[in-house]
Amino acid sequence: AYEIPKRDWSSDVCSSDLSFTWIIRAGVEVTPANPDIVYLISGDSTFRWLYKSTNSADLFVFVSAYGQPSGTPNILGLFDNGGYGGANYQVDYDLAFKVSPTNANQIYVGGLCVFSSSNGGQTWVKRSNYWNYPYCHPDIHDFAFSGNTVFVADDGGVYKQTVNGTGWTSVSNFTTTQIYCLSNGQLTHTDNYLVRTQDNGMRSEEHTSEL
Numbered sequence: 141a142y143e144i145p146k147r148d149w150s151s152d153v154c155s156s157d158l159s160f161t162w163i164i165r166a167g168v169e170v171t172p173a174n175p176d177i178v179y180l181i182s183g184d185s186t187f188r189w190l191y192k193s194t195n196s197a198d199l200f201v202f203v204s205a206y207g208q209p210s211g212t213p214n215i216l217g218l219f220d221n222g223g224y225g226g227a228n229y230q231v232d233y234d235l236a237f238k239v240s241p242t243n244a245n246q247i248y249v250g251g252l253c254v255f256s257s258s259n260g261g262q263t264w265v266k267r268s269n270y271w272n273y274p275y276c277h278p279d280i281h282d283f284a285f286s287g288n289t290v291f292v293a294d295d296g297g298v299y300k301q302t303v304n305g306t307g308w309t310s311v312s313n314f315t316t317t318q319i320y321c322l323s324n325g326q327l328t329h330t331d332n333y334l335v336r337t338q339d340n341g342m343r344s345e346e347h348t349s350e351l
Contacts, residue, residue, distance in 0.1 A: 167237040174244040179261070183216045183231040183247065190261040203261040215264050216251035218278075230279075236292070238283035247301065248290055250280025256304055267309060276299075276308040295338070330341070 166182040178197045182188040191200040206214040216231055230251050240246035245260040254268040254276055268276035277296025284291045291300045297312030318338035334344045 141317075155326060165235045166233045167235055169237055169239045169247075171239040171244050172241050173239075177244045179237075179239060179247070181235070181237050182341045183235055183251070187212075187216045193262060204264070212253070213264055213266065215249050215255035218252045218270055226341075234279055234281050236280040236282050238285070238290075240285050241301070242285070247282045248292075250283065250292060250294070252278045252280070254280055258304055265304070267305075274307045276301075 150251060164182075164184045166180060169179045169181075171177060175192055176196050177202075178191075178193040180189075180191045180200060183250065186206040189205040192203050193200045202208075204212050206212060206217075216235065234251060234264050236250035237247070238248050243258075245258060247257045248267075249255050249257075249264075253266060253270060255264045256267050257264050268274055268278075272287035275297045277294045280292055281295075282293040284293075285303070288303050289300050290303050291298055291311070292308075295318075296328045297310060299308040300311050301308045311313055317340055319335045320338060321336040323335075324333045332344065334342065336342050
């Protein structure tokens with residue numbers, strides 16, 4: 141997806157029925173399955189909206205947003221009902237958005253978790269969970285389609301599933317750990333090290349020689 145930089149869209153005119161107010165992040169997607177179709181997605185504190193054009197961006201029509209139509213989940217949040225504080229703190233970190241190259245109605249969106257739509261964004265199904273099955277590491281950054289398989293790049297590596305499937309397989313073959321805090325003993329036990337990692341807790345290790 142092409143990422144639209146943060147800005148105030150209130151002064152921009154995109155089409156007769158599409159007006160912008162302040163948003164945190166937005167994305168644009170097109171697909172070779174139908175080059176006339178253009179999707180726009182945005183988020184701020186929640187899934188703000190999805191618009192669709194069928195005439196090469198001359199006119200956009202509203203498709204869905206959190207709670208619109210009734211029952212539409214917050215596809216950028218942690219829970220189906222938009223829990224965990226919405227997406228305000230998350231969207232400025234990641235908003236993955238991809239349309240299948242062979243099916244213009246097949247969409248994958250990711251923020252904390254993965255959601256997909258097989259009808260152009262009218263309805264959404266949650267495809268991953270934050271902690272349990274079907275587990276895919278949270279914080280979704282990108283998608284890629286290959287035949288009937290979709291790949292996701294996230295903070296934990298690369299996962300795959302059959303399009304609109306129910307489970308995920310890790311295909312990274314490597315372990316990713318981001319260390320953001322490091323300390324060692326200052327007066328005694330100076331060979332003991334303690335680190336804090338992103339999403340993976342705290343680790344300690346004792347060394348008998350210099351690292």
